[in-house]
Amino acid sequence: MSSFRLFDSHAHVNFVAFEDDWRAVLDDCQRHGVAVTLVGSQLPTSRRAIELAELYPEGVYAAVGLHPVHVADQPQPFRVEDYAAMISASSRVVAIGETGIDHFRLPAGREAQDLERQREVFIAQLRLARDHELALVIHTREHPTKPPAAYAEVLGILRREQAAGLPQGVIHCFLGTVEEAEAFTALGLYVGITGIITFEKRSEQLRRVAAAVPLERLVVETDSPYLAPQSYRGKRNQPQYVAHVVEEIARCKGVSAAVAAEQTSENARRLFGIKN
């Protein structure tokens, strides 16, 4: 059995928000048995995720990829070889991402072109994960006012790629409907639940999702430094706070926090192909 009792499947301790105390934060995770996957959003933060993961013998892992909101603003266009090189150079890379489709922050005046590039770059990263037998960390965000379409679009892409085989994957920071969650789990994916489930507002649908999706298909995440749980609202989030997400899931499921912790940690290890 793993010595890690909790698994934060999505954190950004590799981001500048932690530049002064990343070591204290990760050391504290190790002491308290919190495993964590550090997720990159472009080349430098992906490299940084690997750098930090390699400092620890276990319990810290890296995901490398290009986030859809960064597709347009890179100094160089996306090259799959850059990420493939990182995978070959480090055994600590367990996933590709975060990648996906973001309808929320499209650049004004070139929405259609940007979305087309997002799709291409997402599909390239999906295939990279498939070819290297790595997990895929999928970011999906709906437009703030238009009818929802981003989850449907991600589902469509996954279904078209399914014939050639889908990698393991997680729909990170899931905020869709129960039906959408079930469509993803039917494709073998995991549903990632953040601290939003602890919010007094906006959490009702997410609680329904947590209740409906089998516990074996849920993983927990903080997305730190963002999305601090209710009791830390407005503060910087950190991986240890994933315990609050677990507690809320346990409440939705009617199981003990220990059971929810054990199962979601096992799920994350299965998702990322981590043996012990």
Ligand SMILES: [Zn+2]
């Ligand atoms: Zn993230």
